[in-house]
Amino acid sequence: AIRMTQSPSSFSASTGDRVTITCRASQGISNYLAWYQQKPGKAPELLIYDASTLQPGVTSRFSGSGSGTDFALTISSLQSEDFGTYFCQQYYSYPFTFGPGTKVDIK
Amino acid sequence: DVQLVESGGGLVQPGGSLRLSCAASGFRFSGYWMNWVRQVPGKGLEWVANIKEDGGEKYYVDSVKGRFTISRDNAKNSVYLQMNSLGADDTAVYHCARGGSIVAVVSIDWGQGTLVTVSS
Numbered sequence: 001a002i003r004m005t006q007s008p009s010s011f012s013a014s015t016g017d018r019v020t021i022t023c024r025a026s027q028g029i030s031n032y033l034a035w036y037q038q039k040p041g042k043a044p045e046l047l048i049y050d051a052s053t054l055q056p057g058v059t060s061r062f063s064g065s066g067s068g069t070d071f072a073l074t075i076s077s078l079q080s081e082d083f084g085t086y087f088c089q090q091y092y093s094y095p096f097t098f099g100p101g102t103k104v105d106i107k
Numbered sequence: 108d109v110q111l112v113e114s115g116g117g118l119v120q121p122g123g124s125l126r127l128s129c130a131a132s133g134f135r136f137s138g139y140w141m142n143w144v145r146q147v148p149g150k151g152l153e154w155v156a157n158i159k160e161d162g163g164e165k166y167y168v169d170s171v172k173g174r175f176t177i178s179r180d181n182a183k184n185s186v187y188l189q190m191n192s193l194g195a196d197d198t199a200v201y202h203c204a205r206g207g208s209i210v211a212v213v214s215i216d217w218g219q220g221t222l223v224t225v226s227s
Contacts, residue, residue: 001169034213036152043202043217044144044152049210087152091212095168096154 002026002090002097010103017078021102023071023088032092035064035073038101039084047086048073080106109133109216111203116221119193127188127221129203137161137181140206142214143188145199148222155201157212158186170196193225 003026013019023033031051036044046055048064051071061076075082083106088099115127129141143155156167156177165177176189186203200222204214 034210036214038152043219044214045217046207046213046215049207049213055215089152089154089213091210094166096157096212098152098154100151 001095002029002093004088004090004097004099006086006088006099006102008102009100010105012105012107013078014107015078015080019075019078019104021073021086021104023066023073023099025069025071025090025092028068029090029092031067032090033064033066033071034089034091035062036087036089037082037084038087044087078104078106082106109205111205111216111218113201113203113218113221116201116223118224118226120227121194121225123193123225124189124191125193125223127190127201127203127223129186129188129218131184131186131203131205134205136184139208140211141177141179141186142204142206142212143177143186143201144204144214144217145197145201145223146220147199153199156188157206190223193223195225197223198225199223 005024033051035048038044052064085101085103110132112130142157158165158177174192179186200220202220203218205216207213207215
């Protein structure tokens, strides 16, 4: 199975900050990568698929980049509602696998 | 609005079985892949299984192969997860999720989940 890693595992940032979360695959996955946001007690929500395509209805503060093994999720200007845990997921090959998550707190 | 409502979770003894159901509404169910994803409370996500629109293709994570079976009934707008030989490692919240229209296997919409606890 393809192993996904994320960094950092958690961090705190201030509103207005530009923040980047990285995700790495143990082997090349082309651009078959999705990003999800999960808030406590809620189901995950899809933000981005195909590494950089914004899911309709998701704010353009979020952007994704990368291909192959290295990917990034960037929030251009962090807002209070952006707290939560962010997961990447590869769907290049079965079994689909998620990264361990990055928890974002607002200072 | 898309709605996915899971049911069937509960407390089960090790070695036991459960059948989870997911009732879908608000979209043409027969036109989408469906996924099951589980999450140990407070931990990460694990993709468990998915099934093609017509049920003709099914895929599983290795840890559940031979024990879990995903199925669907398009006439009832429902997807199921039959879970046998349950162990403590299967304790989790189980979410069903709808695949996308552009990328069929990405989880576009999620249910709130049903908790499965395997314990004696």
